[in-house]
Amino acid sequence: MSETKRRPTLADxxxxxxxxLGSASRAxxxxxxxxxxxxxxxxxxxxxxxxIRDGSARALASRRTRxxxxxxxxxxxxxxxxxxxxxxxxxxxxxxxLLIASHEYHIDDELAVIQAxxxxxxxxxxxxxxxxSEEVFALxxxxxxxxxxxxxxxxxxxxxxxxxxxxxxxxxIGREIVAKGHRHVAICGGDPSRNERARGRRNGILAALAExxxxxxxxxxxxxxxxxxxxxxxxxxxxxxxxxxxxxxxGTDLQAIGGIYEARxxxxxxxxxxxxxxxxxxxxxxxxxxxxxxxxxxxxEIGRLAAQRMLSLLEGVEVPACTPMEHTIxxxxxxxxxxx
Amino acid sequence: MSETKRRPTLADxxxxxxxxLGSASRAxxxxxxxxxxxxxxxxxxxxxxxxIRDGSARALASRRTRxxxxxxxxxxxxxxxxxxxxxxxxxxxxxxxLLIASHEYHIDDELAVIQAxxxxxxxxxxxxxxxxSEEVFALxxxxxxxxxxxxxxxxxxxxxxxxxxxxxxxxxIGREIVAKGHRHVAICGGDPSRNERARGRRNGILAALAExxxxxxxxxxxxxxxxxxxxxxxxxxxxxxxxxxxxxxxGTDLQAIGGIYEARxxxxxxxxxxxxxxxxxxxxxxxxxxxxxxxxxxxxEIGRLAAQRMLSLLEGVEVPACTPMEHTIxxxxxxxxxxx
DNA sequence: ATGAAAGCGCTAACAA
DNA sequence: TTGTTAGCGCTTTCAT
Numbered sequence: 124m125s126e127t128k129r130r131p132t133l134a135d136x137x138x139x140x141x142x143x144l145g146s147a148s149r150a151x152x153x154x155x156x157x158x159x160x161x162x163x164x165x166x167x168x169x170x171x172x173x174x175i176r177d178g179s180a181r182a183l184a185s186r187r188t189r190x191x192x193x194x195x196x197x198x199x200x201x202x203x204x205x206x207x208x209x210x211x212x213x214x215x216x217x218x219x220x221l222l223i224a225s226h227e228y229h230i231d232d233e234l235a236v237i238q239a240x241x242x243x244x245x246x247x248x249x250x251x252x253x254x255x256s257e258e259v260f261a262l263x264x265x266x267x268x269x270x271x272x273x274x275x276x277x278x279x280x281x282x283x284x285x286x287x288x289x290x291x292x293x294x295x296i297g298r299e300i301v302a303k304g305h306r307h308v309a310i311c312g313g314d315p316s317r318n319e320r321a322r323g324r325r326n327g328i329l330a331a332l333a334e335x336x337x338x339x340x341x342x343x344x345x346x347x348x349x350x351x352x353x354x355x356x357x358x359x360x361x362x363x364x365x366x367x368x369x370x371x372x373x374g375t376d377l378q379a380i381g382g383i384y385e386a387r388x389x390x391x392x393x394x395x396x397x398x399x400x401x402x403x404x405x406x407x408x409x410x411x412x413x414x415x416x417x418x419x420x421x422x423x424e425i426g427r428l429a430a431q432r433m434l435s436l437l438e439g440v441e442v443p444a445c446t447p448m449e450h451t452i453x454x455x456x457x458x459x460x461x462x463x
Numbered sequence: 464m465s466e467t468k469r470r471p472t473l474a475d476x477x478x479x480x481x482x483x484l485g486s487a488s489r490a491x492x493x494x495x496x497x498x499x500x501x502x503x504x505x506x507x508x509x510x511x512x513x514x515i516r517d518g519s520a521r522a523l524a525s526r527r528t529r530x531x532x533x534x535x536x537x538x539x540x541x542x543x544x545x546x547x548x549x550x551x552x553x554x555x556x557x558x559x560x561l562l563i564a565s566h567e568y569h570i571d572d573e574l575a576v577i578q579a580x581x582x583x584x585x586x587x588x589x590x591x592x593x594x595x596s597e598e599v600f601a602l603x604x605x606x607x608x609x610x611x612x613x614x615x616x617x618x619x620x621x622x623x624x625x626x627x628x629x630x631x632x633x634x635x636i637g638r639e640i641v642a643k644g645h646r647h648v649a650i651c652g653g654d655p656s657r658n659e660r661a662r663g664r665r666n667g668i669l670a671a672l673a674e675x676x677x678x679x680x681x682x683x684x685x686x687x688x689x690x691x692x693x694x695x696x697x698x699x700x701x702x703x704x705x706x707x708x709x710x711x712x713x714g715t716d717l718q719a720i721g722g723i724y725e726a727r728x729x730x731x732x733x734x735x736x737x738x739x740x741x742x743x744x745x746x747x748x749x750x751x752x753x754x755x756x757x758x759x760x761x762x763x764e765i766g767r768l769a770a771q772r773m774l775s776l777l778e779g780v781e782v783p784a785c786t787p788m789e790h791t792i793x794x795x796x797x798x799x800x801x802x803x
Numbered sequence: 804a805t806g807a808a809a810g811c812g813c814t815a816a817c818a819a
Numbered sequence: 820t821t822g823t824t825a826g827c828g829c830t831t832t833c834a835t
């Protein structure tokens with residue numbers, strides 16, 4: 124067995140099959156355009172040589188990479204993992220690959236991450252959220268690159284936003300919190316200035332409070348990283364204040380779970396001493412003791428629909444503008460009545 | 464502004480900069496090989512045109528894609544997410560991208576997943592585990608594709624295995640379980656036949672028990688999916704048996720956490736009524752109540768070292784064969800003394 | 804339905 | 820140090 128044999132090319136396949144390069148190419152790309160006999164000869168040669176197409180050459184010649192890029196703020200949150208998963212499945216079924224990248228919430232790196240992804244070659248881009256820099260949108264427009272935004276529909280009139288209204292979702296759970304009797308509510312979330320999800324969630328809660336003549340003390344707006352650890356820190360900071368809230372609304376379940384843990388570390392009982400509310404609906408929240416009250420986001424569906432919409436865009440199929448998807452209010456143990 | 468302008472090519476850059484195509488290429492790829500003046504002219508032209516290289520063309524001409532493929536059994540386990548994260552960071556720093564794919568434990572799909580990844584174009588492949596089909600290894604060999612195996616060092620003499628000895632890790636925690644006084648131990652893990660991690664973990668526990676003249680009843684070997692849900696099912700099945708164990712060792716933390724949850728649902732106290740032991744050391748385990756006793760795997764380090772090793776392989780740098788990395792025995796609340 | 808041939812945008816000899 | 824040029828492996832007209 125020759126150790127110097129190169130990887131077989133389509134020309135090798137064509138030669139072995141006794142057909143032209145063009146026919147071999149068509150047999151693999153548009154099998155309906157060749158005679159069954161030709162198709163079979165080519166397939167036999169492919170199998171015999173163990174031929175695998177060269178995506179780079181294909182992309183260069185056809186100007187399509189059959190790859191979709193996806194930019195996430197982080198992959199360290201199971202809620203995002205779920206959406207990439209269904210996205211991946213949907214695209215794979217149509218012969219597309221998903222190229223995932225993340226900027227770990229360094230939003231200023233987003234442009235560079237997108238450029239690197241563009242360089243790698245993608246036919247379309249899926250991003251999380253509607254808040255992106257002007258440079259990002261300018262780049263996508265200049266490249267005429269189809270894109271789909273996910274997670275939020277607030278604050279954007281772009282027709283391809285697959286997500287929920289974070290404002291409405293937060294508003295809905297905010298009402299439940301007030302209904303339980305809470306008058307002293309704190310918010311621990313992310314920086315709302317360049318993140319429409321953080322903004323929508325905060326404003327939704329505020330609106331629900333305002334509806335009842337309530338507001339949040341300025342010092343009870345706490346910002347913390349989107350992680351278990353961030354939630355622990357946020358909880359601790361709030362609990363060290365002279366005036367303490369009876370309920371804390373976190374921007375994500377990750378933070379809220381950290382909050383529950385930290386409360387326990389401080390010897391507190393949830394919800395007896397303090398209620399804790401999350402946002403996302405990750406499986407881990409249900410497993411906690413107490414189980415986490417939160418808002419469920421259809422992450423799986425978001426991934427699937429975003430991928431489908433992207434495929435439609437690439438095929439030039441008309442698709443109606445998106446409408447907000449359904450969120451779910453998950454009333455669980457960590458939300459209770461305030462003390463006294 | 465013309466709406467028909469194509470994406471600029473390197474030829475456009477060269478023309479605008481007043482240099483040859485070759486110089487422009489070198490300015491971007493090997494800047495040290497061009498005069499500073501040339502470099503600057505090219506950079507200016509790049510900026511002015513908003514030029515982004517075409518990775519496909521680059522790959523085709525240079526026969527290098529600067530992309531590393533990574534095949535995971537699933538991305539639905541935070542332990543894997545951590546390793547891809549550090550892998551990504553390490554590669555990105557060296558100008559490489561990571562192309563991640565998973566087969567969701569459908570091990571028979573692995574070959575197809577690898578073929579699709581190969582087609583997309585990669586310079587090297589990183590896989591989880593040492594158990595792969597002969598076809599997989601034959602394909603990698605035929606393609607002369609450098610590869611690194613991760614997670615396990617057991618059952619393989621391939622020099623590029625970045626991981627721990629699952630057997631030893633399980634053996635170590637097995638001893639702790641016996642030391643607590645357990646004589647009735649059950650095992651709920653994955654199918655050991657084509658997964659050396661499941662096999663090593665099971666055998667390690669068995670060895671620790673055997674050392675003390677103990678064994679596992681045949682009906683106490685339970686297989687369940689690697690998920691919270693799988694752990695719940697596994698626990699329930701074991702608990703419905705006429706004879707019940709005093710300790711259950713799960714193959715992954717995901718399952719163990721599901722087990723703790725299910726125990727609670729059944730009105731049991733952990734570890735008073737039953738001890739539960741996991742494997743992986745994910746953050747969620749520590750947040751549970753009771754906190755999960757488990758074995759910590761250096762997932763982050765595995766990702767980093769695997770990526771580094773891959774880069775060395777690509778550069779032709781000599782690297783010594785791997786040695787097993789350190790695991791950590793995490794004795795926590797869910798492992799206690801057996802009742803009575 | 805098939806074959807021939809012209810690129811796709813870039814890199815890497817090779818010459819100068 | 821720079822310019823010139825021949826491909827890289829494939830798709831896609833255009834003829835036939």
